[in-house]
Amino acid sequence: MISFLETDEAREEAKKMIAEMLSSRSISFPPSDEYPLSLADDMTFAVLIAAPPSSIEHRILRGFSGSAGGRYTIPGFVNPCFSINEWKKTLQINDNKIHDLTERIAKGENLEDERKSLTADSLKNLESLYNFSTWDGRKIGLPEHAPTGTGDCAGLRAINTALRKGWEIKGLAEFRISDGKPLYMPPCQTRCSRLLPRMLGLDFIYANSSYAVVNKAEGMLSVPGKGEEKKDSVSYRFHSLFPSSPEVCHTHRLDMDTSGILVLAFTKDAHREISMQFEEKSVKKEYEALLEGVLTDEDGVIDLPMRLDTEHRPYQIIDMEHGKKAITRWKRLSVEVRDGRKCTRVRFFPETGRTHQLRVHSAAIGHPIIGDRLYGKRRDGERMMLHAAAIEFTDPDSGERVSFSSRAPF
Numbered sequence: 001m002i003s004f005l006e007t008d009e010a011r012e013e014a015k016k017m018i019a020e021m022l023s024s025r026s027i028s029f030p031p032s033d034e035y036p037l038s039l040a041d042d043m044t045f046a047v048l049i050a051a052p053p054s055s056i057e058h059r060i061l062r063g064f065s066g067s068a069g070g071r072y073t074i075p076g077f078v079n080p081c082f083s084i085n086e087w088k089k090t091l092q093i094n095d096n097k098i099h100d101l102t103e104r105i106a107k108g109e110n111l112e113d114e115r116k117s118l119t120a121d122s123l124k125n126l127e128s129l130y131n132f133s134t135w136d137g138r139k140i141g142l143p144e145h146a147p148t149g150t151g152d153c154a155g156l157r158a159i160n161t162a163l164r165k166g167w168e169i170k171g172l173a174e175f176r177i178s179d180g181k182p183l184y185m186p187p188c189q190t191r192c193s194r195l196l197p198r199m200l201g202l203d204f205i206y207a208n209s210s211y212a213v214v215n216k217a218e219g220m221l222s223v224p225g226k227g228e229e230k231k232d233s234v235s236y237r238f239h240s241l242f243p244s245s246p247e248v249c250h251t252h253r254l255d256m257d258t259s260g261i262l263v264l265a266f267t268k269d270a271h272r273e274i275s276m277q278f279e280e281k282s283v284k285k286e287y288e289a290l291l292e293g294v295l296t297d298e299d300g301v302i303d304l305p306m307r308l309d310t311e312h313r314p315y316q317i318i319d320m321e322h323g324k325k326a327i328t329r330w331k332r333l334s335v336e337v338r339d340g341r342k343c344t345r346v347r348f349f350p351e352t353g354r355t356h357q358l359r360v361h362s363a364a365i366g367h368p369i370i371g372d373r374l375y376g377k378r379r380d381g382e383r384m385m386l387h388a389a390a391i392e393f394t395d396p397d398s399g400e401r402v403s404f405s406s407r408a409p410f
Helices: 008-024 037-042 084-106 112-127 154-165 192-200 234-241 268-279 357-364
Strands: 045-051 059-064 168-178 181-184 204-207 211-216 259-265 284-292 299-303 306-308 316-318 327-338 341-350 386-394 401-405
Touching: 008 037, 008 045, 008 168, 008 181, 045 154, 059 154, 084 112, 154 168, 154 192, 192 204, 211 234, 234 259, 259 268, 268 386, 284 327, 284 357, 316 357, 327 357, 341 357
Parallel strands: 259 386
Antiparallel strands: 045 059, 045 168, 168 181, 204 211, 211 259, 284 341, 284 386, 299 327, 306 316, 327 341, 386 401
């Protein structure tokens, strides 16, 4: 998670929020002496702009991290991701026993292990109370072995509230107060990155008001297929999460078995401009793959024309006479041993974008991609070792070249 919808509008709301807190010397809305500005020294705040269904007016949700002077609610802010009443009840189960053990330990009794066990039991009970909403209306709990503090970040609380209400997220600014100004920060990697992909249904690398870059999981469709059972896809989830986006929001596709970077659009203008860059071949893409066997050369170019095998769809074949131009540059990264077999890790730089191009070209030179069920062999439980690792294109708003990367998961 690098940046998620940190828009100019959200930043302006953050500045307004800080100005109000500095003026009132309180962090609550309305101001209260119970929540002095001094509490903000160690806190992170968030402003989320959201749009309720069928409403032209935007709503502002405020979040804060952790607790404020031991309290998990502040007037004017969203609630934590658990029930306060249930939290208090759960604390009371072991609280008196832990307090009694602490007093006895202070008097010299050897009861540290017993207190440690009770404290761990209390923490486990409290963690079971966390409840997070998802893009499709489900409820989930904390991930297993989640770091302490997971679910308590300011931005995540605001996102959770918006999802629970069914409001579309329009912008988010997460920040600390530094010299009276917002110091912006993205959702944290250690905790939020464990939850947000499950809540949002997609793993966002970057998102602004025009487009988003996501990390597609292997085995997920890029766009809906035919039939209800093939509806779930990156495009479907994105449009469900952001219903004001174009229904055709994807600017390009990846094979279902390929993981990695996909670019989607929030607006029709952004969709048109980015899609045009793909058509004009001004988008630079890089893939990482594991190929069967050992490539002895350090790099090379595969220039073999391709076409659809009309008698065996969806297979693509090399056809020197009727095929369309297809060029793939490649670079060897390393030679590895996987499950007792030698393989070569390569970086692909496709100069054309034919269907299954990297898969067909790899197989054509005698080194199919490991796990490719169409042009190679797939062992039980094996994925196809192909990942869209990097992309570069022109930002439709700024006109500047931007680039994004995603580490191969294999």
